[in-house]
Amino acid sequence: MLGYFVQRLAQAVVVVFAMSIIVFVGVYAIGNPIDVLIDPGATQEIRAKLIAQYGLDQPLWRQYLTFLVNVAQGDMGTSMVYNIPVVDLVFSRLPATLELVFVSVVIATGIGIPAGLYAGYRPDSYGAKAIMALSVLGFSVPTFWIGMLLIMTFAVNLGVLPSGGRGDLGTVLGIDTSLATLDGWSHVIMPALNLSLFKMGLMIRLTRAGMVEAMRTDYVKFARAQGLTDRQIVFSHVLRNISIPIVTVFGLELGSTLAFAVVTESVFTWPGVGKLIIDSILQLDRPVMVTYLVMVVILFVLINLTVDLVYARLDPRVRLKGGA
Amino acid sequence: MMPDVSIDHDTLSPDGATSTTASGAPVQTRAARLRAFWSDFCRAPVAVVSLIVIILLAVVSFGAPWVSPQDPYDMASLDWMDAFLKPGSVGAGGYTHWLGTDNVGRDMLSAIFYGLRTSFVIGLSAGVLALALGICVGLSAAYFGGRLESLLMRIIDLQLSMPAILLALVLVAMMGQGVGQIILALVVAQYAYFARTTHGAATVERGKDYIEAARSTPLPARRVVFRHLLPNVLPPLIVVATVQVASAIALEATLSFLGVGLPLTEPSLGSLISNGFKYIHTDRTWLSIYPGVFLMITVVAINLVGDQVRHVLDPRNQR
Numbered sequence A: 001m002l003g004y005f006v007q008r009l010a011q012a013v014v015v016v017f018a019m020s021i022i023v024f025v026g027v028y029a030i031g032n033p034i035d036v037l038i039d040p041g042a043t044q045e046i047r048a049k050l051i052a053q054y055g056l057d058q059p060l061w062r063q064y065l066t067f068l069v070n071v072a073q074g075d076m077g078t079s080m081v082y083n084i085p086v087v088d089l090v091f092s093r094l095p096a097t098l099e100l101v102f103v104s105v106v107i108a109t110g111i112g113i114p115a116g117l118y119a120g121y122r123p124d125s126y127g128a129k130a131i132m133a134l135s136v137l138g139f140s141v142p143t144f145w146i147g148m149l150l151i152m153t154f155a156v157n158l159g160v161l162p163s164g165g166r167g168d169l170g171t172v173l174g175i176d177t178s179l180a181t182l183d184g185w186s187h188v189i190m191p192a193l194n195l196s197l198f199k200m201g202l203m204i205r206l207t208r209a210g211m212v213e214a215m216r217t218d219y220v221k222f223a224r225a226q227g228l229t230d231r232q233i234v235f236s237h238v239l240r241n242i243s244i245p246i247v248t249v250f251g252l253e254l255g256s257t258l259a260f261a262v263v264t265e266s267v268f269t270w271p272g273v274g275k276l277i278i279d280s281i282l283q284l285d286r287p288v289m290v291t292y293l294v295m296v297v298i299l300f301v302l303i304n305l306t307v308d309l310v311y312a313r314l315d316p317r318v319r320l321k322g323g324a
Numbered sequence B: 001m002m003p004d005v006s007i008d009h010d011t012l013s014p015d016g017a018t019s020t021t022a023s024g025a026p027v028q029t030r031a032a033r034l035r036a037f038w039s040d041f042c043r044a045p046v047a048v049v050s051l052i053v054i055i056l057l058a059v060v061s062f063g064a065p066w067v068s069p070q071d072p073y074d075m076a077s078l079d080w081m082d083a084f085l086k087p088g089s090v091g092a093g094g095y096t097h098w099l100g101t102d103n104v105g106r107d108m109l110s111a112i113f114y115g116l117r118t119s120f121v122i123g124l125s126a127g128v129l130a131l132a133l134g135i136c137v138g139l140s141a142a143y144f145g146g147r148l149e150s151l152l153m154r155i156i157d158l159q160l161s162m163p164a165i166l167l168a169l170v171l172v173a174m175m176g177q178g179v180g181q182i183i184l185a186l187v188v189a190q191y192a193y194f195a196r197t198t199h200g201a202a203t204v205e206r207g208k209d210y211i212e213a214a215r216s217t218p219l220p221a222r223r224v225v226f227r228h229l230l231p232n233v234l235p236p237l238i239v240v241a242t243v244q245v246a247s248a249i250a251l252e253a254t255l256s257f258l259g260v261g262l263p264l265t266e267p268s269l270g271s272l273i274s275n276g277f278k279y280i281h282t283d284r285t286w287l288s289i290y291p292g293v294f295l296m297i298t299v300v301a302i303n304l305v306g307d308q309v310r311h312v313l314d315p316r317n318q319r
Helices: A002-028 A033-037 A044-053 A060-072 A086-121 A126-140 A143-157 A182-215 A218-225 A230-267 A273-282 A286-314 A316-322 B030-041 B045-062 B108-144 B146-161 B164-175 B179-206 B209-216 B221-258 B269-277 B286-313
Strands: A170-172 A175-177
Touching: A002 A060, A002 A286, A002 B164, A086 A126, A086 A182, A086 A230, A086 A273, A086 A286, A126 A182, A126 B286, A143 A182, A143 A230, A143 B221, A143 B269, A143 B286, A182 A230, A218 A230, A230 A273, A230 A286, A230 B164, A230 B221, A273 A286, A286 B146, A286 B164, B030 B286, B045 B108, B045 B286, B108 B146, B108 B179, B108 B221, B108 B269, B108 B286, B146 B179, B164 B179, B164 B221, B179 B221, B209 B221, B221 B269, B221 B286, B269 B286
Parallel strands: none
Antiparallel strands: A170 A175
């Protein structure tokens, strides 16, 4: 187990380094940020001074080394647009994204799992067919367009919910959050619903598939023979058995929900990390792009590593095959 | 170059016209299997309707120059007086703008037909190229095995854990705007799905006797892989391909909507919606609703067809 752990950890570190080089070189290849930053009439001296200040006159490999040394000291550079350290910028935006993701995950599971259970319990009913049709829509219709329809319906036509922004913030346990005020909730509910739809479709399908499979098994027949009601069977036997794959996919999907927040945050002008990355791509704010991408790579490598290690813990075949 | 020995492909491959299955039952010919597939496919009316819708959309989009009332990108044919006409009004051109006009007096119906064409071209090219790349990667991993296999599959697993939208976003940001760049970004973001499926199916197939038999002959590896292995891993790939074309169209629309895809001068459904989104707080909702409806119908129809193909090809559902 230890050998396998060390091997996978080493692989993860190599991947993060390789990806950081790809990201750095790739981002470097985009346009010349100086042209965007300074006014075209600026003198050559100002221009040269700025280029030297951002280190853009150095060869690429030296820029990368400087970047690595700074990262090791916890310095990811300074945003060219906001002129504040990138780390501060990203962390100031992170709570907004996390709270959006949190609410959307709660909505996805709160609606997705019961709906999936019902669809698997009565697979031929009209209700089940309607639920499955909705899950196909949640999967295939682009998020941004559903978000737009939500805004049109609830913000423009009915005028009951605000169309964007984060609303009033309250403080809970020292963290500023929209979830502490009623106004904040009215702002978060629509983007969170929008973000949850894809995940909800996934939850419905997984739960339904597990439920259909489980209802045919012997343990359900025996539980019935014992005289248990269907309610007892579903909630105390079936749900426990089908929860493992649901929890696994749930964990894997957390990362992609964070990534999908990019789209939802842009539609609802939610001031989170996703909106920040889109803005910095459009404004060629390189340090922010590099930081965000490296953070995302680390996040996904960590998720993968955790899943692999948990599987290896549960299934000895994995570590015997993989760990030489 | 190894000479092709005179071994009939059909006697080795289980899908040949003259061979028999292990149970001794005669195998259907290719045409008969296609007919059986088609009659199974037609059992779901929703899928048939979806297929008809896709064909209709393909016809109007690729025939856009002939069926649309106006060439929306010929600036000379646009009239500023026609800007923001409501759906159904008659403009200076003397014909009805069924879906209204946009901020420069462009007929929305024509713009949608042309936009749909861009979306189809991008979706199909990205799908086909990703399929080809994915097949090559997946097959070489499965056929050659060893270190190459573990390296390739590690890369693919890592890529699959990242959402395609994020990868495509980053790539487009790096390469800049344009149809070619978008297609390239989508191919890189999507080939992994094909590689994964190919590899999965091919690892099952490579252990079977007919591949062993083919390998024991002096046929070159290339021929064994493409003539014997490939045809038998194709069915699951067809399903993935339909889903990926739909998702490529949706991804392109999303990228254009976010402002990193195609500019409005080279319109797709996404850039049309993005343009309409600016007017969302006015009553000019037709600017974003109609391109969105076309986008939704296209993507959902392709997915429904893919679902039915999956259902028919699934061995558990075979009669």
